Amino acid sequence: MSSVPKANIPAYNDAEKGTLDVQPLAPATTYFPNDEKKAIVVADKPPADLPVAKKEAPPPVKPTPKGKKKVSKWVLWRLWFNTYRKFFTFTFGLNMIGLGLAASGHFPYAIKYSGAMVVGNFNFAILMRNEVFGRILYWFVNTMFAKWTPLWWRLGCTSVLQHLGGIHSGCALSGVLWLLLKVVNNFRHHDVNHDAILIMGVVTNLAVMVSALSAFPWVRNTHHNVFERHHRFVGWIGLLATWVFVILGDTYDPDTRQWNLSGVHLVEQQDFWFTIGMTVFVALPWVCVREVPVDIELPSPKVAIVRFKRGMQQGLLGRISRSSIMEYHAFGIISEGTHAKYHYMICGVQGDFTRSLVNDPPRTLWTRELKFAGVSNTSTLYRRGIRVCTGTGIGAALSTCLQSPHWYLIWIGSDQEKTFGPTISGLIHRHIGPERLLLWDSKLRGGRPDTMKILKETYEYWDAEVVFITSNYIGNSEIMQGCKEAGIPAFGTLWDF
Template identity: 80%
Template sequence: MSSVPAPEGASPAYDAAEKGTLDVHLGPTEITVMGLKDERKVDATLILSKEVVAPSKPAAVKTPAKKKVSKWILWTLWFNTYRKLFTFVFTINMVGIGLAASGHFPYAVHWTGAMALGNLNFAILMRNELFGRFLYLFVNTFFAKWTFLWWRLGCTSVLQHLGGIHSGCALSGVSWLILKVVNNFRHHSVNHDSILIVGTITNIVVIISALSAFPWVRNTHHNIFERHHRFVGWLGLILTWVFTILGDSYNPETRTWNLSGQHILRQQDFWFAMGMTTFIIIPWLCVREVPVDIELPSPKVAIVRFKRGMQQGLLGRISRTSIMEYHAFGIISEGTHAKYHYMICGVQGGDFTRSLVNDPPRTLWTRELKFAGVSNTSTLYKRGVRICTGTGIGAALSTCLQSPHWYLIWIGSDQEKTFGPTISGLIHRHIGPERLLLWDSKLRGGRPDTMKILKEAYYSWEAEVVFITSNYIGNSEIMQGCKEAGIPAFGTLWDFVGVTLYKSLFLLA
């Protein structure tokens, strides 16, 4: 999550479905009321009657003027755990590189390659689905509910922002690799030409792979990001192996080659390269082509149904091909016992999501090993509020379906017509009116005072935390409001940035 102003081209605060611009018929519909634990009087504008017949002209809801947020709140939200982890990791490595370059860090001078590959190895580990699932399982198993709230909030924050370690180690690994190649050229007289050439090519390829992951590239040119970060990254891994074996086999003092396998196995960088390879391969071993059913309740939404149930708080990657254009979506499921799980794919203009509506496939490629999202830590808390807008219900709904201790607020436009009977049925079958607020922005003539209804729900429900799934501007507004009100909250991670290199470095992931 970032609290800086939205850049040019960023998503609007509410999409077409939420603003009520979809061309759908509005007739009598059933809206569930907001239930509160106590009997305090609630503002009538926050409650929707159970049977509502749409008026010819919905009464306008006055959107409150946007409050000016203090610079301190903006700063604390911007300098979140992600950037703190990145700053710590990158700073430590830069100090080490400085000491090594000046000759004051003999270990790093001798094992510069191991320092580079060690960082890259850890960067890849942080993005490995299996490792992530293990961390979430460990935290959820040993710290749920009984530990201090500040500790549980800290665990959620660190797990959500592991990307800070990933980006910090990745950029540090590239920096160490540059130092390694520079040192080789400084002592070119005792190094073999093949080592110099392969080292230079490896450096270029790894740098290209890292640059392709910068947020501006990833968010505005997704296919370019995938092709370069994935395929150039794989080429970089192959070249890293060649560079590592050449470097470990050559003795610059005697200028001879030692091709003994036992000698190579004793080198640190060999095992770091082995770790990188293993962590990259594991998720791809779980790729499968699976049958799907696609429901099209409106031109703007595709509901993709898969077989088998899932635990809450997971996200899945899907694609039409086995290795290209994977997109991540939240998973909706009634539990591991369920027959199906679902993904809500909103058509936001991308070729992939649009093709799901225009040309629904019978099968999709997916990684059977799903990765955990911040909602997976919901089991840490005794009670919580899950607020979402539009298609954000896809990432939020499972938590409220599978736990009676979570309150759902969903802001959207004519939800039943837009998202279809499947999603509506799941909500009404499993979530009682005492822990549900549906706000129909089309019926009500506009969006609500979000912080007002959120505060009502948070305090009446006696919640410990709020999880938010919205777009950039909506997420920022709610996070700022929660921070100002002293409500613990975790929002969607957005890393849109401007054109400055400084911001790009802090947001590389």
């Protein structure tokens, strides 16, 4: 479940609606930027070895939608108070107890080393969002606990890895409040503090507050560019201000009212080393940024299939942008494996960035070569599982089923072959047999299915241990509620991180 209001999130995106309202449909076109003549290959139909939908009979009449099933408040509560919120409650609550004790004079250590309390929280918050740390953590869990450990333990590992954002949010907000306490204490004792320290304390506090506020879910999900610009660039300003604030505070002696410029005292302080850690964790992912050549396939006006060189392991996501530092967007990665020649991203047209991929296909894109792991990366923990997705969610789901014969794919959409083109269809039909594949075309079948009925039957037939879901907000919520009521272990898309 997510805390984002439903009004802020569309029920279905364009790609999930299919191509019913597009007349005529543009043929699938592939741009090859490496060719000076910009050769264009047109594919009006899928390859001959792929099944073709029968068109003799008109699609059945769409059934009358049933009333929404009422879900118990206990189920809703368990979904809302997920591991993310448990992590947030624990980290933020523990910090607030410490801050309360410090403010009341019962925690003198925190007052003496208040700078360490501030940057220590920020350091841990940034670490939770570091791609290198995340990949190492996923690798360790997938290597050590795959298949042989009890199911409850493996489910717990997946839940912890998926919801590390709760620690990130809890520590970040706690750091802001610890910093506020430190600045207030500095002003309370302004007679023994230098004006430069007081000024930098205010500047640092304002910067980190703006960065933190811009990351609230309703801002992030409804105004992505506002979130990214403020969270990233104001956050960088906050990091620079933190450096100045820490150095000034650690080199100024309030007792003698003099500056200690020897540097020995500075390197002995905890906050100095915590700030170094913050800087390394912030900078490390940007060291991996590269501009890479891409091929853009446009099977329909609503979807762009971006092709990159080299194969990838399953369960990874990548960030792409037209600029080296601006407007990065994350998409699931489709690949046949690390041995493959290419990997793909499916970009459904939802905003200015994805629309520009269709209207003005680029020859190159900026991306971080080091990809970050998503919840699907833990699929190796389980003996058998089900991957459910709708529309463009196939981008995050497909690799798991391509690379493992123990995963069953359920893909619900409208006119998938025409909307997503021969490349995606070819990958599915070459690697996933009919015994572990259900493609539901809502256009051909006259409407969306009873997803929970299908899922329960498939769960029993496939003898699955877990279900992974990638869908829109409403679809994800309904399936998660149904799985929770049915006692089926499931992990869905997050809007909280």
